[in-house]
Amino acid sequence: MWLGIVSLFPELVAQAADSGVVGRAVRNGIVDLRLFNPRSYTTDKHQSVDDSPYGGGPGMLMMVEPLLQAVEAARECAPVAPRVIYLTPQGAPVDQQRVSELSREQSLVLVAGRYEGVDQRFVELAVDEELSIGDYVLSGGELPALVLMDAMVRLLPGVLGNAASAEEESHLDGLLDYPQYTRPENVRGLPVPELLLSGDHRAVARWRRQQALLHTWRKRPDMLAERPLDDRDRLLLNEVLTEVLKQELGEAFAAVEETEGAKKQDH
Ligand code: 9WO
Secondary structure, eight states, X not given: OEEEEEOSXXXXXXXXXXXXXXXXXXXXXXXXXXXXXXXGGOOSTTOOOEEOOTTOXXXXXXXXXXXXXXXXXXXXXXXXOOEEEEEEEEEEEOOHHHHHHHXXXXXXXXXXXXXXXXXXXXXXXXXXXXXXXXXXXXXXSHHHHHHHHXXXXXXXXXXSOHHHHHHHHHHOSSSOOOOOOOSOXXXXXXEOOGGGGSOOHXXXXXXXXXXXXXXXXXXXXXXXXXXXXXXXXXXXXXXXXXXXXXXXXXXHHHHHHHHXXXXXXXX
């Protein structure tokens, strides 16, 4: 994948892209990462990249011309015409589905803004798609660009091991992770769920599926709403919910009895 990043802080991007899974992918040539600094395309002697907004208001905007020329330089460098993405809180939310689609692009340009944003005409002239990684405002688009790059790169062929990518396909199908444990068996009185020590791989797989369903139902019911369960999953979820809710109802009743008992003693 050819990846151009347009940023006023190329060294920030370069440093972050140097470690871990992404760093290895860049060194192996799986990702061809190129940085384009709008400041290199300024024409005045102060190398200005920002200017105040028409109509007044706080702060500064990125000037159109340096941005356009940085994107143009990226286009000329790319092996095939790249899709141009601007990272902004106004963009469409990124999810794993979109990440997966983008990871199949041959070349992409990610534009990281600074200040209070960019002149709208830059968006109209050069941007194919506006994306957001979440509903919050940062001081620049570099971290969102890095987030998007990280999420895409780990999906590229040859980046994770074969085992890991097979795992990815089977277990990231729209559910949250099941809880995971490593040694030791007991941590401050908390044991590892017994079934995981049994060596019964089928039982372990069933338990993990059930836990993933349970955790998704509890923490992200919206994810289940847009992803109807098949018969097996519905049975697994019903079973674990019956178990867990029965136990929690029991605990709740026990707590009520305890407070009622304490009240009687008071009187
Ligand atoms: C700051 C600001 C201050 C006063 C009035 C309006 C304002 N808008 C902004 C603003 O949106 N600044 C952005 C900072 C401009 C583009 C780069 N910046 C950015 C990108 N912050 N957060 C993101 C971002 C991108 C993708 N997903 C989540 C957040």
